[in-house]
Amino acid sequence: MAAVGNGTAVTHFILLGLTNRMDLQGLLFGSFLLIYTMTLMGNLGMMALIHADPHLHTPMYFFLSTLSFVDICYSSVVTPRLLADFLTTDKSISYTGCVAQMAFFLLHGTAECLLLATMAYDRFVAICRPLLYHTLMSRGMCIRLVAVAYTLSMANSAVQTSNVFRLPFCGPNHINHYFCDIPPLLQLSTGDTLVADILVFLVSVVVVLSSFLLTLTSYTLIVFTICHIPSAMGRHKAFSTCASHLTVITIFYSTVIFMYIRPESGQASNMDKVVSVFYAIIIPLLNPVIYTLRNRDFKRALGKTLRRVKAALSWHRGPFPELIQLI
Structure with missing residues (x-):
C-alpha cells in the first residue's frame, strides 16, 4: 500500500452488510435470492414478451422494455454481491471494485429516475394530447429520449464517483453498508x-x-384530464392505474431523496441500509408487476403466448403415443 499524507492508502474496503446477526444470515439469503430471481424472471419475461408481440411495439412498451433492462442491471450491481456476503466471512471488496460498483449503481439509478420521468411524459402526451401523440412520440424521438437519459446518467455517474474517490482514504476501511454507496464512503474519508x-x-x-x-x-395533468372523462367506470379504471404507478414512484423517489437530498447526507447510519433496500432491490421487483398488472394489452399478449406454448407442448406430446404403438 502506498503512503498518502500521514497515513496509508486504502487498497480494499470491508462491507459490514445488512446485519451482523449470524442467526439471520440464512433467512436473509433465502429472501433476497427469491427477490432477485423474481426480479430477473419478471423483467426478462417482460422484455421477451414485448419483443415477441408486434402489438406491443409502441412507445409505452418500448420504454417499459428499457426500464426492465435498467432494473436488471440496477439490481445486479448490488444483489449478487449481497447474496455472496451472506455465505462468506470475507466481505472485502477491492478499491477498484468499489469504484466500479458505485459507478454502475449511479449510472443505472440515474437512468431509472430519468426513465420514470420519460414514461410519465409519454403517458401525459397519450392521455392529454392524443392527436399529437404519434408525432411527438415517434420511434426516433423515443430512441433519442432514451439516449439522452443514458448520456445524462453516465455524466452523473462520472461526476459523483470522481467526487467521492478524489478524497483520501487512509484510515478505517469498514463500510457500514452492503454496497459502495456515497454516504458511507464519505464518512470514511480522512479528508x-x-x-x-x-x-x-x-x-x-x-x-x-x-x-x-x-x-x-405529468401525473397531475393526467389526473385533471381523467376528471373530465364522462364514464364513471373509465375514471375509476384510470385512477386505479395511475394510483399503482404513483405508489411505486413515491416509494422510489422518497427513499432516494432521504438518502441523497438531506442535511449531512454523508453521515451513514443503519437506517440508510434499510432504506436503500427499497430503491435498490424492491423497486426493480415491483416495476414489472405494477406497470402490467392493470394493462389489458399486456395481459392479452401474455395469454396468447401461454396458449401458444401450451399448444406447442401438446404437439410435442402428441406423436409419442402413436410412435410407441407403431413400435
Missing part, C-alpha cells in the same frame, strides 16, 4: 468532505428533484 457533500446535494437535487417534479407534473 475534508464539505465540498463533496455540497456537490452530492446539488447534483442530486438537479437530477432527482427535476425528474421527480416532471413525473409529478
Whole structure:
C-alpha cells in the first residue's frame, strides 16, 4: 500500500452488510435470492414478451422494455454481491471494485429516475394530447429520449464517483453498508468532505428533484384530464392505474431523496441500509408487476403466448403415443 499524507492508502474496503446477526444470515439469503430471481424472471419475461408481440411495439412498451433492462442491471450491481456476503466471512471488496460498483449503481439509478420521468411524459402526451401523440412520440424521438437519459446518467455517474474517490482514504476501511454507496464512503474519508457533500446535494437535487417534479407534473395533468372523462367506470379504471404507478414512484423517489437530498447526507447510519433496500432491490421487483398488472394489452399478449406454448407442448406430446404403438 502506498503512503498518502500521514497515513496509508486504502487498497480494499470491508462491507459490514445488512446485519451482523449470524442467526439471520440464512433467512436473509433465502429472501433476497427469491427477490432477485423474481426480479430477473419478471423483467426478462417482460422484455421477451414485448419483443415477441408486434402489438406491443409502441412507445409505452418500448420504454417499459428499457426500464426492465435498467432494473436488471440496477439490481445486479448490488444483489449478487449481497447474496455472496451472506455465505462468506470475507466481505472485502477491492478499491477498484468499489469504484466500479458505485459507478454502475449511479449510472443505472440515474437512468431509472430519468426513465420514470420519460414514461410519465409519454403517458401525459397519450392521455392529454392524443392527436399529437404519434408525432411527438415517434420511434426516433423515443430512441433519442432514451439516449439522452443514458448520456445524462453516465455524466452523473462520472461526476459523483470522481467526487467521492478524489478524497483520501487512509484510515478505517469498514463500510457500514452492503454496497459502495456515497454516504458511507464519505464518512470514511480522512479528508475534508464539505465540498463533496455540497456537490452530492446539488447534483442530486438537479437530477432527482427535476425528474421527480416532471413525473409529478405529468401525473397531475393526467389526473385533471381523467376528471373530465364522462364514464364513471373509465375514471375509476384510470385512477386505479395511475394510483399503482404513483405508489411505486413515491416509494422510489422518497427513499432516494432521504438518502441523497438531506442535511449531512454523508453521515451513514443503519437506517440508510434499510432504506436503500427499497430503491435498490424492491423497486426493480415491483416495476414489472405494477406497470402490467392493470394493462389489458399486456395481459392479452401474455395469454396468447401461454396458449401458444401450451399448444406447442401438446404437439410435442402428441406423436409419442402413436410412435410407441407403431413400435
